[in-house]
Amino acid sequence: MEYTVQKLGQMAGVSTRTLRYYDEIGILKPARINSSGYRIYGQTEVNQLQQILFYKELGVSLENIKEIVTAPSFDVENALREHRAKLLTKKAQLDALIANVDKTIALSEGRITMSDKEKFKGFKQKLIDDNEAKYGQEIRDKYGYEVVNKSNQKVKGMSERDYEEATKLANELTETLQIAFRTGDPAGASAQKAADLHRQWLCYYWDSYSKEAHAGLGQMYVDDPRFTAYYDEKQPGTAVFLRDAILVYTGTQN
Amino acid sequence: MEYTVQKLGQMAGVSTRTLRYYDEIGILKPARINSSGYRIYGQTEVNQLQQILFYKELGVSLENIKEIVTAPSFDVENALREHRAKLLTKKAQLDALIANVDKTIALSEGRITMSDKEKFKGFKQKLIDDNEAKYGQEIRDKYGYEVVNKSNQKVKGMSERDYEEATKLANELTETLQIAFRTGDPAGASAQKAADLHRQWLCYYWDSYSKEAHAGLGQMYVDDPRFTAYYDEKQPGTAVFLRDAILVYTGTQN
């Protein structure tokens, strides 16, 4: 399939000016120029434009995008995984902002009070994250993946290492849960630690964590026989206990 | 509490230049100017800056923000609620993009194919959503909340009846999944039906459904042996198959 500026622009939702500009700065050259000087784009360019728009959506500058897409050793799949991780970060930022808005609404209703510093919490988080987005790669090159990833724990795409850590967490959860079960108190320290471990473990599988979804999953463990079977294997009643611990955990968590 | 440019800037995470610019364009005037010509900001200004940054985050131009925050009839609480709604819309857009990325990754792995049009779905969706953001309120005013909200009603409270229905769904899922597995095509009709049943079933346990969380759970079935064991019990490979079906499902779903 071949496209002129307008056809490609309409399909992609960008202006013809944008396409000419991308040509000008060397970020997306047409496949060929026809006898009348028209820009003609082909399949390769469609794919490349998609890449460009992905990164643009992330707030990456065209200059950086240029480096990314014109690098000879460009690993598309890896780039996409990184891209995905960044989108998830952005989403987390949004969640922070939404939480802040909720809090502000509560504030204006007179339900709570909020310090000046707190009022900008969401935005500051964004700055930190923006910083991560800008310098993350640099830092990774410098100190290796381990160091960086250890701090943002939100690594997705489940590497082998992640899998190991998730498994370790799962085992820790099982142990802690057994100990906690013997105390009989879902609100007790060890039960709450189990609930927290469960949350941590969950975060390896869920892109976004919410208390409601967490509590919902806890309920599912009780309601659905296949999950109950797993948790009750060694000690009947453990599924119910975990659910209650999670309920307390998600209720008291701020 | 009183703040100079730098103090306010640091707290809010903006530059002093920005604050001077906001003064210049009349969007945030200091409470007073001291004898040396320094800008001194007070409580009112802190709150107003927060408002401004909220809107900025949304992509509203400073010109429009000016109109909003300087309007005499400006209803803060209502603005916050609208703001919140828009943030949620933005989050949904992000979900669409993430789904698109997932699909592209799958594409580059050669698992599925994607038409040129599909490649821009996330971006187009954004346009549609922008439209919704603009006219959604209008439609609601026109036709009332019932009609609009009918589509996003959620089942809550898990009654006995609900539990029965969830169990019925789970059985139906197991059956459909077996049939689908034999076709070998995760994008096929029966596999997609299975994915949809899975979603329905999930909705009995989760308060909020998101494609991303759904996909995440699918991945969890593959990565975590306890879940894999359940799904692979009768037929090894079923967990992977379900995950792929869900990936396609959450990717193509609009």
Next chain:
DNA sequence: ATACACCTTTACGTAACGTCAATGTAAAGA
């Protein structure tokens, strides 16, 4: 032949600041 929708390049305009430059001021230590 004319209309009309497309294409081209050139070039200036814009938003929201960043980044000097040149200069004045407050606070703290020698």
Next chain:
DNA sequence: TCTTTACATTGACGTTACGTAAAGGTGTAT
């Protein structure tokens, strides 16, 4: 008291990612 350092001020020009003419060539349908 003097000096250093950190902060403040107002210009003024630079930047990014295009929008928006202007002035003109191209393709095809009537």
